[in-house]
Amino acid sequence: MNDFKHLLEPRSIAVVGVSDEAGRPGSQAVRALISNGYKGQIYPVNPKYTEFDGLKCYGAVSDIDAQIDLVVIGVPAKGVIPVLKACAEKSVPYVVVLSGGFRESGPEGVEREREMLAIARAAGIRIIGPNCLGFANIHSQVFAAFGSITREPKLKKGGVSLVTQSGGFGYSLALACADADIGFRHVIATGNETDVDTVQLIEALLGDNETEIILAYIEGTKDGRALLDVGKRALAVGKPILLWKGGVTEEGARAAASHTASMTGSYDFYRALFKQTGIVEIREIHETVDFLKAFAAKKYPANGAMAVMGVSGGSAIVFADAGEPEGLHLANLAEQTERLLTEVVPNIGAVHNPIDLTAGYFSASNRDKLRTAIEVTLADPGVDALCLNLATTGSAGSTAAAEVIANVAKDSAKPVCVFSSAPRDQIADASRLLAAAAVPLFPSPSRAAKALAVLTRYGAARREAKRSEYGESSAAPSSKDDLRGWAGKLSEAQSKDILSRAGIPVTRDVLLSDADDSLPEKLSWPVVVKIVSPDIAHKTEIGGVKVGVRDPKELESAIAEVRANAQFHAPEAQIEGVMVSQMVKDGFELIAGVVNDEVFGPVVVVGAGGIYAELMRDSSCRLAPFDENVGRQMLDELRCRPILDGARGKPALDVDAASKALAALSRFAWEHRDAVSEIDINPLFVLPQGVLAADALIVPMPFPGH
Incomplete structure (x- = not known):
């Protein structure tokens, strides 16, 4: 945090704009500093006063005969520039x-x-x-702020740091967390972000030893790559980032030549970034509280196999129902585990998962049995985490159970959480015991399941980050074609030639440059005939493609037809010729491509192609570059994914080859990020063995002078 050491830990603060009006921002800031016991020097500034709340008041920043680390400006906008000039001189x-x-x-x-x-x-x-509410360092009693953060209830000290573009909503998150007894290190509102932005502050907080987890609210960022880098760094050092992205419904209209660009919007790019960095997206205030409590223990399930134990069968069902869409499942307990459980679970209960302890089990008299039940369940190698359902258990039973749970959880490497629907005042003692042991307590089993799912995904992201870094991919190195001199779009022939050298297999093609070219003698029928022009992006729409051409006579006719259609529908287009291509059979069509976004840079997109492209709008994306493991993750996210495993007796298709092709595309897009605007591979056929790009379009960046 060296870059911002004396911003967030200032030794002296001048506040410009104090007034007898209690509501003035400057007045609120000074009074918050005084009332919270800030230990540094405070310099109120207003030429109308000689004293403010017992402190000497200065006429201007320049009148302060001392070094000032931080100046807080709370005057009307027209007065800011003169104050800033004085700060510069000082x-x-x-x-x-x-x-x-x-x-x-x-x-x-x-x-x-x-x-x-x-x-x-x-x-x-x-x-x-x-245009911000300022910031507070709760540990050092720094309140360079005004508004609700300066008033009761006071935030307690803790390991959470909040950075928010919206001060009002951000402080709403902070107060909701405070109500759940979550403590804070820093709370920073960034406003217009004219200079320092959210990403820079998150990066600084990664170096702050007293910040254990980062909470952020953003409406947008000017540099998606910086957010990507910070997210990866946070994952590497083990500081989770919980991020609420505002404005997710904004439609990002794209004037694009490719199908690929129309398959995504800017929010998709944020979500791709979250997946690649382990950033946890939050969408509800209660999720903020739940996930922060879940991360407190710093324990992450090895996989998604959950055990559920308690006195409410219905709660276990709700947990399972909520967990399955999130990737969780109920673990199959080992025979040894069930045998040991029979010794401590009543005969009328159940020792298979979910484990039914029966009504009234949570009590002081059952402490030893409960301890054994929890310990043997957590010791089962097939169990990754445990949820205990206290349900409506009252004060005494909840406290007895909490004592046991807290003691066992401290010694377990596996996450343990608790569900209770009893009134908060009834289980206050139990809540304190669990919180002290970093065991999260949730008001519903579904919220417990979602929190455990978040921990599971974060743990998987950490393992993936350690296992694989860009550069370890076995995909072929991309070509280093100089594309910057091209005006407009490349033709299909040019595009496929470049992509082939980048490691993406393409169909066998023959280019006939003019009508007098002799027809190729050795062809594998049937074939596809296509017009070739850098000015015709979508050939099918103008009748520039003929599929299933079966013999030389049909071929001659098809060539003449696509030439005539191109001349009629695009008379100004530059025609390079006609391409005769192998016709691909026995595969499934995907669309793959690249959008070079002004915020995120090159983003690779893959989705269902053919008749499914418009019907399903089924796509996945990631920021380039990445390896084939990420390419496989993209394919696994598609709704059409089961088709690749073989459907209706058809053979399974080569998912490994498709994953490698996506990785190769990502490498090419990244290495040519200054030259390529868009790439469209449509279709990319996934075959029983290998993949083939049957059509492709590369759109270079606009080049000066063209």
């Missing part, structure tokens, strides 16, 4: 601009924000805001 390193009235307010505000940033950059000042 060599202040960090400024928080609480004031609104910048780019969110219109053209005048846009210009004001531009000027503010120019002054800051010239002076080496880093800015949080403007």
